[in-house]
Amino acid sequence: MTVWTEPPVGQWFVSADGVRWWFDSGDIALDFAYTGSMGDGRPEWELWNAPADLDRWVEERFGVRLDSSDADLRRAKRLRDAVAGLVTDVSQGRPQRPDQQQVVDRYAARPDVAPQLGAPVAPPTLDQVLASLAREAVHVLRDHADQIRECRGDRCAIVYLDTSRSANRRWCSMSRCGNRHKVRERRARLAALAATDPDPVRPDPTGEPA
Numbered sequence: 001m002t003v004w005t006e007p008p009v010g011q012w013f014v015s016a017d018g019v020r021w022w023f024d025s026g027d028i029a030l031d032f033a034y035t036g037s038m039g040d041g042r043p044e045w046e047l048w049n050a051p052a053d054l055d056r057w058v059e060e061r062f063g064v065r066l067d068s069s070d071a072d073l074r075r076a077k078r079l080r081d082a083v084a085g086l087v088t089d090v091s092q093g094r095p096q097r098p099d100q101q102q103v104v105d106r107y108a109a110r111p112d113v114a115p116q117l118g119a120p121v122a123p124p125t126l127d128q129v130l131a132s133l134a135r136e137a138v139h140v141l142r143d144h145a146d147q148i149r150e151c152r153g154d155r156c157a158i159v160y161l162d163t164s165r166s167a168n169r170r171w172c173s174m175s176r177c178g179n180r181h182k183v184r185e186r187r188a189r190l191a192a193l194a195a196t197d198p199d200p201v202r203p204d205p206t207g208e209p210a
């Protein structure tokens with residue numbers, strides 16, 4: 001990780017059926033990308049509906065309290081959506097789009113959140129936070145592109161950075177797609193067993209004792 005402050009990674013999502021689940025994306029740059037809909041236009045994935053939402057997200061990770069404007073939010077979303085487009089393309093084996101690379105590179109060229117031994121000399125600005133996120137995105141997209149993967153769950157296109165030691169992470173979350181897969185496997189096993197059972201015990205449809 002190149003971000004000096006080592007911000008915590010992962011965030012809570014609420015699925016369409018109202019279930020809260022924890023998504024560990026594997027990297028702060030992907031967490032950043034996942035504050036929006038990753039380019040598929042589903043408004044329910046948007047976590048940043050107002051500048052205060054951006055400020056809360058930044059405070060939780062960088063410990064700095066901002067007072068962002070609508071224009072700040074637009075700038076942050078522009079960078080975010082570029083990162084989202086790039087990681088999505090990489091996860092699906094497509095080349096990175098130069099216009100999106102340019103957006104990220106422009107932010108990565110600016111001063112980022114400075115490393116400090118003690119209390120910060122000056123609290124970081126939104127631009128420094130965005131520069132740190134852009135630098136981290138460059139690091140991941142350039143040096144770890146082969147670890148950017150798409151969840152293998154049915155109808156799940158969530159992208160994560162596989163940081164597992166064995167490099168075999170398959171799911172966005174074990175408690176979500178991993179669990180669904182286990183349930184489906186168990187059902188298929190039971191169905192296969194029932195099909196091969198020569199004398200299956202079936203409930204008496206009349207409900208009368210034999």
Ligand SMILES: [Zn+2]
Pocket residue numbers: 151152153156157158171172173176177
């Ligand atoms: Zn999934």
